[in-house]
Amino acid sequence: MLAFVSSSAYDAWRLHQQVSMSTERELSNLARALSEEAERSLQAVDLLLTDTALWYRDNAERLNPADIETALRMRAAATPQVSVLTLTDGAGLQRYRSRPTGEPLANVADRPYFQAQLNSRVAGMFINPPVVTRSERRAALVVSRRLERRNGDFAGVVTAIVTLDELREVYDAIDLGAGSALILTFDDGRLVVRQPPDPRVAVGGEDRETPRVFAELAAGQASAPRRSVSPVDGREKYIVSLPVSDRPLMMSVTRDAYEALAPWRAEMVGLVGRTLALLLVGLVTIWLMLRQLLRLERGEQALRQAQHMESLGTLAGGIAHDFNNILGAILGHGEMAQRRAGDDPDLQRHLDRIMQAGARAKLLVRRILDFSRSGVRDRQLLNLSQAVEEALQLVVPTLPERITLQTRLESGEAAIIGDVLQIQQLVSNLCSNAVGAMAEPGRVTVQVSVQSQTHEPARLSHGELPVGRYALIQVGDEGSGMPPEVFQRMFDPFFSTKAVGEGTGLGLSVVHSIVTDMGGAVDVQTTLGRGSIFTLWFPVAGALAPALAETHATPLPAGQGQTILVVDDEASLVEFAEEMLADLGYEPVGFTSSPAALEAFLHAPQRFDAVLTDETMPDIQGVALATQILARRPDLPVLVMSGFGGEELEAAVLAAGARGLIRKPLSAGELAQAVAQVLEPR
Structure with missing residues (x-):
């Protein structure tokens, strides 16, 4: 005793x-x-x-x-x-x-x-x-x-x-x-x-x-x-x-x-x-009491976590929005410099490095927006095995020599509704977490498969799995496993077992946010001294997923002298859009003040053939500006740009009469395609 x-x-x-x-x-x-x-x-x-x-x-x-x-x-x-x-x-x-x-x-x-x-x-x-x-x-x-x-x-x-x-x-x-x-x-x-x-x-x-x-x-x-x-x-x-x-x-x-x-x-x-x-x-009686207390505690923890993530997500989303504007100018002018660099190999190499770094920064902004649950997401049917295979191509070069990667991708042609970039985030974060759990040489396993839950909902470590057919991603490690106090908090934002300054505490919280947002569920099994297995369940949306599209360089659609009104409170983005549109054969007219842009339009409403406006601006925001412009000229094509908005913003844009919502930061190709599309006769 x-x-x-x-x-x-x-x-x-x-x-x-x-x-x-x-x-x-x-x-x-x-x-x-x-x-x-x-x-x-x-x-x-x-x-x-x-x-x-x-x-x-x-x-x-x-x-x-x-x-x-x-x-x-x-x-x-x-x-x-x-x-x-x-x-x-x-x-x-x-x-x-x-x-x-x-x-x-x-x-x-x-x-x-x-x-x-x-x-x-x-x-x-x-x-x-x-x-x-x-x-x-x-x-x-x-x-x-x-x-x-x-x-x-x-x-x-x-x-x-x-x-x-x-x-x-x-x-x-x-x-x-x-x-x-x-x-x-x-x-x-x-x-x-x-x-x-x-x-x-x-x-x-x-x-x-x-x-x-x-x-x-x-x-x-x-x-x-x-x-x-x-x-x-x-x-x-x-x-x-x-x-x-x-x-x-x-x-x-x-x-x-x-x-x-x-x-x-x-x-x-x-x-x-x-x-x-x-x-x-009194083992039986006490066990029943503790189980009831645990249920209540889980409910309170879930409520506190939801409130905590909402407030921190607002802060993270605001930071990502500001960085998106800076990144848009870097990528836009970098892309224009690439087009004008000529045959100088050293200059092309330096510009390629800038664009590659910008692409990584763009993915980082996407992660922050996914964490804030306010990012604009492009979802489509995709083959999970193929998406995971492409993600692993980015993960393998980053693995330490002491780590062996074993894969088994067997989802066949089963399709899920998702985003390739988000699948890459999931695989990258889980593999990074697995490597961090192993201080000694070991093996990380990544498996993709399809399973059916046919009889009744299954209770997972984090949530419940309804009856249905699911595609799974499993990532396992041979690390030290997790004690109960770490297991309970692993998906909390900013929670990390690493030393101060060595980890952000956002990796697993982003994983949980993405999976639940896609209608899926997460199950974690861990054993002290033997390692952990993370299983992500995604509802199967169809029997066949198209292959991931390959991109081919195509000429950008050109304009024929149409006048485009460009409105953004970031002067560098207005400068990029004006120069890009001018190169494409349009006549851009840029403003960094939405009231000034509205005044110019009202002075000569027939002068403009299309409007390209940012959403988040002081004085008059993009949707409100589109509403006032379309009240004067209902036939005028209007596009609203934003890097910080979801389905609610898209619905507001369409309700105002604008032609659509496009995501920032914009590449030259995206800008050219969007403007050319709205200028086509309806």
Whole structure:
């Protein structure tokens, strides 16, 4: 009996350590993602300030105040996180604002940001600690850059106000989990934002939950995940803090230790139950009770996971959308450079490398969009064996020498409804997971087959399999297997058993998302010390799948001088579309402002033969723009572009009267085919 109690105590201690390490990994991943998102937002603000400073230096003397205020308003509108954009002269007096605020123009010569820019030509972007601004009388961060005359003399300051209310709204959409908090501070400890807010901690005052972090950073040490008692509420918390790039800001994520250790406490109930069962001979009764509790816990875990994935998916999808615009310009101009490179082999080789890297980046964006469940997917009948075989051709070169790959592809001509790129993602992620599970030489097996579930629904490790005929992908390894606590959380986003910085924790969550989105199911069998087998079940859609199409180079369809209205808030994408359409024989007219494009159309509606518009833009979005254009000219072909939308957006596009939705980033061939198709007589 003493040995049994000792064994139970050791198991409880080991589980406590595992849960604690898992919490630290999850919080580290969250802190990293939030820190990177904050840096991207600050980069956008800095770009706005730098560009405005250069513009003002070159144009201030020839523009009247109304023109300057109009320009400021348009510039601020392109950066949603900026509430007010302000120009201040060399004496500290505010001269122009991007919008009326109801407050008089004030003198800010006493503000730290003004003094910093006045006293140093190399202050760069200066982030002022939270203040109640004189422009809006609201708590905000004031981000500034120096204004200079052409001779380099100090001419004043350009500032962007980012209100704390807007920051809170952004972070309020993120589900950090029960008992968790997000804390954004300056590197001296002054609080910027805490979500959820705590009335005991004032904005601008010192944050008392993370003081040790700043001492460690000042000493040149990395701030490691830790556990300490909060002086704010006296509760023990896990704390992870990361700097926001080289900015004077710190992003921290905390979680109440009591909430974080809930899985450990739940397991302790089981240990105590088994001990009491041995003493009281109540094994059957206790087993039934635990089974019922487990069902309830699974339901609660499924609900929490769905909410967690939805909020993180929104964040991931927004990042993918921004990257899609950048990638579209890279691929578009790279493709045009390929067409004009001539016979120079070195230039062709360099351009090929650029396009190959762009293609890999395009696949990465696709993975992020699949994770966010907002990507546009092209589904068709496909042969599963052939799709897996092509995916393995990409996987084999990446396998370590110690790993042997064994395949058995026997689905015949059975077809499923799917996307070849998503099948490649599934195979790549599962093979990568299998290799990571094997520290020693071993074998990874990949099998494709067809099975029927004929009698009644089958219970799988993750979900239920209805009666029907299914095509299967099985990926097995000879690794160490998974303990129960890892098995229960393996599909959670950002959950990883690897060391911090070695894994994203998204691979298996993407697998689960893709399979369930395709109407399939996942079954995982694992044995400690012997390995794991992942089985993906896909409903068979037909008896025959066509071979995957081979692409052949064909001449791009040319235009005959038709005028195409191009609208996108990304100037580089407008430039690419204009140049590409001009090469194809069209007359493109590009706008980076949807209101300006609408005004040009209404001025001469018969001038244009087709419209190509982005969906996500400030002021007027693509569907709304199409609706207003078609109200004036119902016969005009309109195409809407988007890299972040699904069936709902496609339905809205068609309901507005547009001809269709096309995916970004666009290649030259896709652009040429889409425009030529809508210009054909109906």
